[in-house]
Structure formats: C-alpha cells, structure tokens
Amino acid sequence: MERRDFIKLGAVTPVFSYCTPEKKSSYNNSFQHSICRWCYSNTPLEELADHALDLGIHSIELLDPDEWDTVLSRGLQCAVSNGSPLGITEGFNNPDNHSRLLNDYKNIIPAAAEKGIPNIICFSGNANGLPEDKGLENCAIGLEPIVKMAEKYNVKIIMELLNSKVDHHDYQCDNTPWGVALVEKLSSPNFKLLYDIYHMQIMEGDIISTIKTNKEYITHFHTGGVPGRNEIDETQELNYKAIMEALVDLGFSGFVAQEFIPTWKKPFKALEKAINICTV
Numbered sequence: 001m002e003r004r005d006f007i008k009l010g011a012v013t014p015v016f017s018y019c020t021p022e023k024k025s026s027y028n029n030s031f032q033h034s035i036c037r038w039c040y041s042n043t044p045l046e047e048l049a050d051h052a053l054d055l056g057i058h059s060i061e062l063l064d065p066d067e068w069d070t071v072l073s074r075g076l077q078c079a080v081s082n083g084s085p086l087g088i089t090e091g092f093n094n095p096d097n098h099s100r101l102l103n104d105y106k107n108i109i110p111a112a113a114e115k116g117i118p119n120i121i122c123f124s125g126n127a128n129g130l131p132e133d134k135g136l137e138n139c140a141i142g143l144e145p146i147v148k149m150a151e152k153y154n155v156k157i158i159m160e161l162l163n164s165k166v167d168h169h170d171y172q173c174d175n176t177p178w179g180v181a182l183v184e185k186l187s188s189p190n191f192k193l194l195y196d197i198y199h200m201q202i203m204e205g206d207i208i209s210t211i212k213t214n215k216e217y218i219t220h221f222h223t224g225g226v227p228g229r230n231e232i233d234e235t236q237e238l239n240y241k242a243i244m245e246a247l248v249d250l251g252f253s254g255f256v257a258q259e260f261i262p263t264w265k266k267p268f269k270a271l272e273k274a275i276n277i278c279t280v
Contacts, residue, residue: 030248033275034059034079034257036222037067040267049074051268055275061257065108068115079255080119080158080194080220081112088162091125092142093135093172105146105157113153119220120150121194122159124173124182135172140185150190158220160194163202167229175203176210183217193217198224198259201238208246215250222259223274230263231270232277244280 037060040048045060049071052060059079060071071078084104090097105120112120124139143157150157159182164174173179179193195218197207204210211218225236232240247256256278264270 029244029279030251030253032058032077032079032253032255033278034061034077034255035271036060036062036257036259038062039259039261045070046074049076051271052076055268055272057275059255059257061255062121065111068117072115078115078117079257080121081108081117083108083120083122083157088123088168088171089126091123091172092139093125093127093130095138095142097125098142101142102145106149109146109149109153109155113155117155119156119158122146122157123162124159124171126168126170127172128170130172132172132178136178136182136185139173139182143182143186143191147186147188147191151188154190156190156192156219158192158194160222161196161200161203163199165202167199174199176200176214180214180217192219194220194222196222196224196259197238197240197243198222198226198229201226207238207243211243211246212250215252220254221247221256223256223278224260229259229261231260232258232274233270240274240277241280244278248280 033056035052035057045067048060053074053076059077061078061080062082063071063078064082068078084101086097086100092101108120124135127135147157159173159179161173161176161179162168162171164171183191183193195211200210201207223232223240225232226238227236232238244256258271258274260274262270
C-alpha cells in the first residue's frame with residue numbers, strides 16, 4: 001500500500017507560529033493532532049471522523065474538496081487539503097505542468113479559503129534527470145503566481161519533503177536544504193515546507209537538530225515509523241516523544257499529522273497509542 005495510490009495531490013497546512021500558543025483543552029501540546037485520510041482508505045470518512053472525535057484528534061487531512069464538508073460539518077478541521085490531481089511525480093519542476101497546475105490551484109485556493117482550510121499541499125515532482133538548481137528554478141517560476149494568489153486569500157501552499165530512497169524514487173524535493181532554498185527563493189509567508197519526519201529520517205536523520213535549525217521554514221509535520229512506515233511505537237528507531245517535546249519547546253502551534261500505515265488488527269488502538277505518544 002503506497003500513499004501515491006490514494007493521494008490526488010495537494011494539502012492544507014498551518015504555519016509555524018513562534019509565540020506562546022493557546023493551550024488546548026484536552027492536551028498540554030502547543031500543537032494540534034491530525035491524521036492523514038489515505039492511511040485509513042478502507043474506513044468510510046464518516047466513521048473515520050467519529051474515531052477522530054473519540055480520540056481528541058482535531059483534523060483529518062489530505063482530503064479532496066468533495067470530502068471537506070463531511071469532516072468540517074462534524075466539528076473537525078482539515079489541516080491540509082489536496083491540491084492538483086497531477087500528484088506527486090508530476091510537479092512544479094516541469095514547466096510543461098505549470099499551466100495545468102496554475103489552473104488547478106486557481107480553483108482550489110478560493111474554495112479552501114472560504115471553508116477556512118489553511119493549507120494546500122504541492123509537490124516538486126520527479127527529477128527525471130533535471131539538475132537540482134534547474135528544478136529549483138522551475139519550481140519557483142511555476143509557484144510564484146500561485147503563491148501570490150495564496151497571499152491574497154490568506155492560504156498557505158506547502159511543499160512536502162519526501163524520501164527518494166524507498167518510497168518515492170527520483171522525487172526532487174528529497175532533502176531539507178533544497179526545500180529551504182525554495183522557500184527562500186519565493187520569499188513569501190504563504191509558502192512553507194511540510195516536514196515529514198519519516199521521510200527525512202530515511203534521507204538525513206538528525207531530526208530534532210534539523211527542525212530547530214530550520215523552524216522558520218516549516219509549517220506542518222507528518223509522522224511514521226522507521227523502518228516500514230508503520231506504527232510509531234517501540235518497534236521503530238525514532239523517539240517521537242522527544243521530537244514532540246522539541247516542537248513544544250519551540251512553541252510550534254500548527255498540526256502534527258499521523259501518517260503511518262496501521263498493521264494492528266485494531267488500527268484505531270494503534271492510532272490512540274500514537275496520539276498518546278505525541279501528547280506531551
């Protein structure tokens with residue numbers, strides 16, 4: 001089971017806010033909990049929303065526009081919306097995609113803003129032999145008019161960092177320095193990074209230090225156990241409790257989304273454990 005089989009692209013995400021955040025009633029976390037829809041694709045969205053509410057989760061994300069109301073009407077948020085149906089491999093690093101992407105985001109940005117959805121996901125696309133500097137330039141050119149529109153509607157466009165070793169071979173935005181360079185090039189508060197802890201552990205490691213160094217560029221987080229992208233429990237190598245404590249120390253007030261593929265016979269028990277681990 002791969003995320004690429006379920007996602008049609010795009011995602012909504014809140015940005016890093018480094019001030020004293022308001023405490024949530026159920027948690028001491030400065031941030032809020034979210035879950036990724038595609039990890040529970042066999043569960044009807046209405047049922048998934050009920051489980052989220054039972055577990056004190058605040059958001060279900062990576063939703064298409066026709067799914068927003070199902071979640072929002074139940075009092076949940078959609079922290080990140082899908083964007084263009086082009087998906088992960090066909091992204092902004094290919095100028096041939098720019099016209100299609102511009103049209104897709106022109107449609108979704110105003111609609112997301114009207115629903116109060118703060119973030120929309122985007123992807124670099126696969127390199128296909130394109131040098132890193134040229135891919136960076138192409139992404140900036142393609143994203144510039146979209147980011148300007150996002151500024152107008154107070155919505156953020158976020159690019160996800162993905163590993164190119166295991167899950168998304170040849171994906172270009174596969175390391176933090178490249179993503180940071182793109183954020184700097186666009187120089188807009190409405191373009192940030194989605195830092196996927198699972199993916200960047202595979203590519204770089206040194207998770208806590210990297211987050212601290214690059215906190216101003218990151219607005220959203222995904223989890224996942226390494227290796228295997230399964231439960232974030234004692235069977236894997238990352239200390240998620242320590243990572244979450246670091247986010248709280250930084251005053252991060254966005255969302256942390258669980259994006260692991262459950263293997264337990266009772267997947268929502270695994271989700272409950274993950275939420276407990278990430279509540280500090």
